[in-house]
Every structure is written in C-alpha cells, then in structure tokens.
Amino acid sequence: MKRGGSDEAKRRAGEAAADAVDDGQVVGLGTGSTAAHAIRALGRTVDSGLDVEGIATSYQSRELAREVGIPLTTLDDATPDVAIDGADQVADGDLIKGGGAAHAREKLVDAAADRFLVVADESKLADRLSAPVPVEVLPDAREPVAASIRDLGGDPELRAAERKDGPVVTDNGNLVLDCDFEAIDDPAGLATDLSALPGVLEHGLFVGLADAIYVGSDEDATVREQ
C-alpha cells in the first residue's frame, strides 16, 4: 500500500539506506512502499555480488525479497546487523508505525538489529507524534482493550479491510485498533501503558529504537543520526 509523499522521495530514502549495507551483513527487511525501495536496491546489489541475507518483517517483505533474489534467514538462526524500515510518522527520532499492520514483526526485527535505519519521505516528519497508534490485539481482546484505550484517553477504531468485508486480519491472525490520542506528550509512557494491556500483542509506538533517519525528498536524501 502507498502512503505519504512522492514515490521519488521514498525511493531516494530507501536506496540511500540500502547503500549503507555492507558485504556479509544480515538485514532486517521492513514493510511498506519506502522499505520496498530499499529491498529492491538490495536485490540489485545481490545480483552484482554482495553477500547479504534478509530477515522479513511481513508476508509482503518476504515475497518481495524472494522476487528480487535476497536469500532469507530468520531470527532463529541470525541476528540482523542492520534493519531498514519505514514509518508513518517521525518526531524526535520516535516513530509511529503499523500503517501496513506489520508493526509486531517489524518491532521484533528492528529492535533486534544492531542498527535500525528508518526510511521516510519528508511528509512523515512532525514536531510531535499525533497520528493514530495501531494496536494489534488478539481477536478475543478487542472490546476489553478498546475500553482500556478509552481510559487512557484514546479513541480506538477497528481497522476495516479494503478489498474484503470485515476487519483487517494481520499476518499473525489478529485485529488492529487504530487509536487516536491526538498529540502525544509522553510517547514512552504511552508505550509502556499500551504494552501492559492484556490481549495487546504489540503497538506501533517505536520509542528510542531508531539509530538513523534517512529522509528522502524529490531532490536528495539526508541522514539524521539519532
């Protein structure tokens, strides 16, 4: 699915981050249209002889990696040296992710990596995180978690599928509540509160995880070390 700014800006961010991958490294392969540019660029470097292995964060990134010829491994067998992943919003180096409902596996792989590179076009940058926070819940936990989110000041909405009747079902077989907290003053505190709710598999607040943000525009890509 395509979200955010121009495809050219996303391509510049994704390709710049892929350029930072060294021979012999294991790479976490993020999900979304910006991360897909990085995966395609890595596929081209594999074609030209670079020895890298990927760890997919979703069905989408696994299929794309297979298509472009990146050999795959898993967290059972390897630790990612670097992960490259997109974001829905970036503020002060913290992120909201999960626009593609892949944030549970993304957080697992991105947090495991020695270096986590975020790839984003300029439209994702904000002064404060304020986009709805995706919260993946076990199907049985939908109502209790929604009630707890309201108690925390959020407005949860079950994510509906686009070309299927009913809700989005994640790669893990769960549901997603998009939770609007408006401007988030304390992302770390909210992340802790959401993680503590029974039935929450994972939420899309990525606090203090990013090592560098690759920001693409229609002209170039710049790197902001965190």
Ligand SMILES: O=C(CO)[C@H](O)[C@H](O)COP(=O)(O)O
């Ligand atoms: O978190 C994600 C998927 O769960 C994506 O990385 C995020 O939604 C950004 O996507 P895009 O690069 O297509 O704008």
